[in-house]
Amino acid sequence: MTHTLIDLRSDTVTRPTPGMRAAMAAAEVGDDVFGEDPSVNRLQERLANLLGKEAALFVPSGTMSNQIAVKLHTQPGDEILCEAGCHIYNYEAGGPAVLSGVMCRTIEGDHGILDVSQLEDKIRPDNEHLVRTRLVCLENTHNRGGGRIYPLEKIEAISQWARHHGLAMHLDGARLWNAIVATGIRAATWAASFDTVSVCFSKGLGTPLGSALVGPLDLIQRARRIRKLLGGGMRQAGVVAAAALYALEHHVERLADDHRHAQILAQAIAATPGLQLIPPEVETNLIWFEVDPRLGNATEVALLLRSKGVLVHAAGPQMIRACTHLDVSQAQAEQAAEIIHRTLHRVVAIV
Numbered sequence: 001m002t003h004t005l006i007d008l009r010s011d012t013v014t015r016p017t018p019g020m021r022a023a024m025a026a027a028e029v030g031d032d033v034f035g036e037d038p039s040v041n042r043l044q045e046r047l048a049n050l051l052g053k054e055a056a057l058f059v060p061s062g063t064m065s066n067q068i069a070v071k072l073h074t075q076p077g078d079e080i081l082c083e084a085g086c087h088i089y090n091y092e093a094g095g096p097a098v099l100s101g102v103m104c105r106t107i108e109g110d111h112g113i114l115d116v117s118q119l120e121d122k123i124r125p126d127n128e129h130l131v132r133t134r135l136v137c138l139e140n141t142h143n144r145g146g147g148r149i150y151p152l153e154k155i156e157a158i159s160q161w162a163r164h165h166g167l168a169m170h171l172d173g174a175r176l177w178n179a180i181v182a183t184g185i186r187a188a189t190w191a192a193s194f195d196t197v198s199v200c201f202s203k204g205l206g207t208p209l210g211s212a213l214v215g216p217l218d219l220i221q222r223a224r225r226i227r228k229l230l231g232g233g234m235r236q237a238g239v240v241a242a243a244a245l246y247a248l249e250h251h252v253e254r255l256a257d258d259h260r261h262a263q264i265l266a267q268a269i270a271a272t273p274g275l276q277l278i279p280p281e282v283e284t285n286l287i288w289f290e291v292d293p294r295l296g297n298a299t300e301v302a303l304l305l306r307s308k309g310v311l312v313h314a315a316g317p318q319m320i321r322a323c324t325h326l327d328v329s330q331a332q333a334e335q336a337a338e339i340i341h342r343t344l345h346r347v348v349a350i351v
């Protein structure tokens with residue numbers, strides 16, 4: 001029996017829809033390194049308005065956007081405070097060390113969420129032996145934290161504390177759109193606590209690529225120079241910016257569908273012996289779960305599910321991530337939930 005694979009590995013696997021492709025084909029373009037691409041300029045203005053900041057810069061990836069921010073806010077020898085499972089520290093190829101010469105001081109959160117009380121003693125005293133604490137980076141939603149939404153009041157408390165101590169604040173908002181849709185809290189309200197915010201279009205919003213850094217005009221002007229240094233200056237980038245503009249129009253509200261589909265999968269996983277949701281509540285489109293070693297390790301379980309038609313991501317020795325997105329329909333979510341439950345339930349029964 002052959003299967004059409006249901007790909008739950010990541011929300012980055014989506015392909016542009018016919019409507020998005022049409023918008024890309026029709027995009028007005030110019031040379032964006034000259035600042036002359038009308039579609040890029042429109043997107044940047046739109047984002048600055050949406051997030052309540054002065055300016056925005058379109059960049060190829062979330063990694064570049066985050067790493068530009070780290071460089072903007074620090075000098076070599078500085079330190080940033082971040083959560084132990086965050087993307088900036090774990091999954092950006094050592095960017096803070098390589099590109100900015102800064103140390104990361106990691107603090108274990110509650111599934112990615114930090115409380116201000118955990119940060120209060122982490123600022124280094126002014127002493128020539130020590131690094132200088134300069135920047136706090138938060139992530140919303142938190143990928144490794146199971147797609148958790150940062151409670152707004154926790155962000156506001158951290159921001160107030162950081163500002164009081166002269167620290168800059170950066171948000172990795174690769175999936176901020178999911179937090180916006182799940183809570184109804186506006187983008188500008190989330191962004192108000194931060195100096196800079198990175199947002200991505202290539203995750204839940206379904207564009208082929210593209211992210212943006214948003215913040216005050218002087219910082220974004222400096223960010224342009226760093227983007228060029230990193231090789232991220234693009235020419236007729238309006239073709240991709242048009243996809244992002246289309247996604248802002250058509251693919252934000254529908255993230256609620258992804259969240260609903262994630263609940264279908266979460267319920268099946270919770271009901272399968274040997275699988276444990278971590279954290280137990282799924283809040284957005286990411287579902288992380290641990291597999292009991294009696295079922296095998298995460299890679300073995302992922303291969304078994306693949307043979308039944310479901311792709312998931314083995315993210316640690318016993319940890320698996322599944323993810324709902326634009327290219328997973330409700331019927332597919334139901335089918336995948338059924339396959340996961342039936343396949344692994346049976347394995348436990350055999351064991």
Ligand SMILES: Cc1ncc(COP(=O)(O)O)c(C=O)c1O
Pocket residue numbers: 012060061062063064066087088139141142143172174175200202211
């Ligand atoms: C939370 C988070 N931040 C940043 C990124 C980096 O984005 P990109 O893959 O576009 O570099 C990702 C990628 O999945 C992510 O999950």
